[in-house]
Amino acid sequence: MSEFWIYFQIGLKHVLDIHAYDHVLFLIALAVPYAFKDWKRILLLVTIFTIGHTVALFLSVYGVVAIRVNLVEFLIPITIFITALFNLFTAGKSSKTESINVIFFITLFFGIIHGLGFSNYFKGILGGSANSKLLPLAEFALGIEAAQILVVFVVLILSYIVQTIFRFSKRDWTLVMSSFIIGVIIPMLIESEIWNR
Numbered sequence: 001m002s003e004f005w006i007y008f009q010i011g012l013k014h015v016l017d018i019h020a021y022d023h024v025l026f027l028i029a030l031a032v033p034y035a036f037k038d039w040k041r042i043l044l045l046v047t048i049f050t051i052g053h054t055v056a057l058f059l060s061v062y063g064v065v066a067i068r069v070n071l072v073e074f075l076i077p078i079t080i081f082i083t084a085l086f087n088l089f090t091a092g093k094s095s096k097t098e099s100i101n102v103i104f105f106i107t108l109f110f111g112i113i114h115g116l117g118f119s120n121y122f123k124g125i126l127g128g129s130a131n132s133k134l135l136p137l138a139e140f141a142l143g144i145e146a147a148q149i150l151v152v153f154v155v156l157i158l159s160y161i162v163q164t165i166f167r168f169s170k171r172d173w174t175l176v177m178s179s180f181i182i183g184v185i186i187p188m189l190i191e192s193e194i195w196n197r
Helices: 002-016 021-031 036-059 069-090 100-125 133-164 170-190
Strands: none
Touching: 002 021, 002 133, 021 036, 021 069, 021 100, 021 133, 021 170, 036 100, 036 133, 069 100, 069 170, 133 170
């Protein structure tokens, strides 16, 4: 049980780390267009993101995929930027018109990119044989999922407060938060090491 808690906590801290807030920004961008009544859909999106994240770690830990760190560190803010930009163009439109398959596929792909960003660190803390790596991966994934659900829950609560108490429309809340996220992400893209050749 103590080993489970170690990797579960690493998963929690990976998402909730204040110094590596890119994961939280992505989750905010993902969740901000939704309300509590959409909980099944947002939970499914979060789980698909976790699956993508875990698949990337699995492929990296077992040496199937290797990708340049500075490229992944550039792609992560790109995924956040695209998600927030998508929100700007779809704010106020009925979610029923969105192709759910496209959103799920994109979320899975973005999960893979975010997972690759953490793969080098995770490989460094894992030791032992190939078989002994599966359980820590699963425990870590559970920690990721729990932290993501927590972040999304907080976003949904804030969304509810802003829309009921402060009388923001859902569209305005989505536009403000997505614009804020883009404002935070643009400097990250500009300062990326990928430009230093």
